[in-house]
Amino acid sequence: MFYFLCKRILHGRLAVAASQSHKVLCVSKNNPSSLSSSLLGVSASLTFRCISSSSKKQSFTVSYLKKKCGLSSESALTAAKYVQFKTSDRADTVIAFFKNHGFSEPQITRLIKRRPVVLVSDVETTLLPKLEFFRSKGISSPDLVKILSDNPTILGSSLEKQIIPSFNCLSNFLSEEKIIDAVKRYPRLLSYDLNAVLLPNINLLLDNGVPECNIVTTLHSLPSTLMRGPIQFKDMVDGAKDMGFIPSRPMFMVALFAMSSMSKSTWKKKFEVFKKFGWSEKEAFEAFRRYPTFVRVSEDKFMAVMDFLVNKMGFQSLLIAKRPRILMMSLDKKIVPRGLYAQDLLSKGLIRHVNLQALLETSDDLFVEKFVNRFKAEASELLKLYQEKLNHSKNWKIG
Known part of the structure; x- marks a missing residue:
């Protein structure tokens, strides 16, 4: 990206900017090979200067990210792969903007760590209109600060092409107040193409007999459940039905939520951990049917709880499988x-x-x-x- 050879054609002669004195390199007709060797020398010189310039820019950026933004050395080096600047003027303006709108220093650090390119955003045309839109929808300043620091990708999304259309799509199912609740629970919600993801999934649920009220409740309280690709979502729906969950009952959507929170490989790994304490696959599935969200417990948490209750307290392992809510x-x-x-x-x-x-x-x-x-x-x-x-x-x- 930063390596280039500056060329120009002047009155039929090939000329190359070779030094600060702007001397012109002319090619001898009697020695054409001199062009190749000369260009190699000039290219190497320019490449060195470009690398040097790039290194200085990166060094300045890394230093700024550490001193002004609170990033660690490792995080600053990673962030500098995505954004670099020679002066701090725009970055200073962006940081001042966030401070003036209620962001704390730790929140600014978190935001920049997750989306470093925000430092070169235009405050007036890119950042401010988005904050004004969300506030016009009734999102309080503290809530907005949390949403954006948790999911700064929104700041890089188009207001007209992404954020407003997503908000309008959600308004077909939820009131503005409940949309705000859903976004607070899952800040990435407005980053999806909802026509391509949400609507097909809702239609699939309706076709399978899931009541509309259960779908709306899930969209409001557990919105991440519905934000899966249609093919993956269909696999989840079929899997929940195969395990005995009835689509017309509320527990069906809870099962989908639990399944949506992990990959198939993680799912299999969880069940291998359950077997370590003597649960058969049948007993593990029985536990899932009783209280689906228990599978979201980490492996360490599961092992710790089972170790205490089984090894220290003397309870039977299968007794806990029958009361899986305890693991939460x-x-x-x-x-x-x-x-x-x-x-x-x-x-x-x-x-x-x-x-x-x-x-x-x-x-x-x-x-x-x-x-x-x-x-x-x-x-x-x-x-x-x-x-x-x-x-x-x-x-x-x-x-």
Whole structure:
């Protein structure tokens, strides 16, 4: 890109700008080969100067990204592959623009790290009109700042050709208020060609008997579910039906949401992890049918919860497969403190066994009522003990 040979034809003679003094190189008729060797020399000289110029520009850009934008050395070098500038005038204007519109320094850093080319955007013609459009739709400044820092790609999208048409398409299904909610939940929503993605997927769902209200609810609350290519989306719909989900029921859309959040390879890997604790494929699918979103739990989280409940607490692995919602619970705020507290009750002889549902699937108030206040004589001491378990579990480490 930066390597070029500056040539010009002057009155029938080939001339090349070879130095700062602009001397003209003339080719001798008696020695045509001199052209080749001379041009090689000039080309090498110009290439060196171009590389030097490019290196200086990149060095300046990297330094600016680190000092003014808060990027790490590694992030600055990566960003400099996408944007370079000789002076900081425009970049300074862009950063000042974001600060004036409520972006914090960490948010500006996050935005630039994700989309460094924004630093060479024209504030008046490119950035400001988009902010004004979103504000005209009722998006508050804090919400808008979060949306744009989470998905700065929007700032590179055409307002007339992409953002407004996408907003208009969504208005066929949602009110402006709910569109804003959907965009806040999934900032990439306005970056899609909705006519090519959303509409075919909605039609497919309707053809399969999914009620329109369930589709609209999903578009509002879980919009990423519907943002898959039509071919992939059809595979998901067919897969959910094959697993026994009924399209007319709300759980069908929840299953699609869970399936849409991972690739097929990740899906297979998850089920291999489930098998490590003795779940068969049938039992894993049964767990998915009961509570589809549990598959979104990371491998580390799954292993940690199962390790604590099975290896430390002594619960049967298949019992958790029948209550997969437990895997979504906080390890340090609920599972560990309640589990350790229950073990103390067992050691004191206050209870003979622990019911998994009563232990973990009750509200905080009901748990205290059943496991603390129930023992009137020891209630004060037990409440203090339970609080200690809550504090201790914040630093809990498995293994």
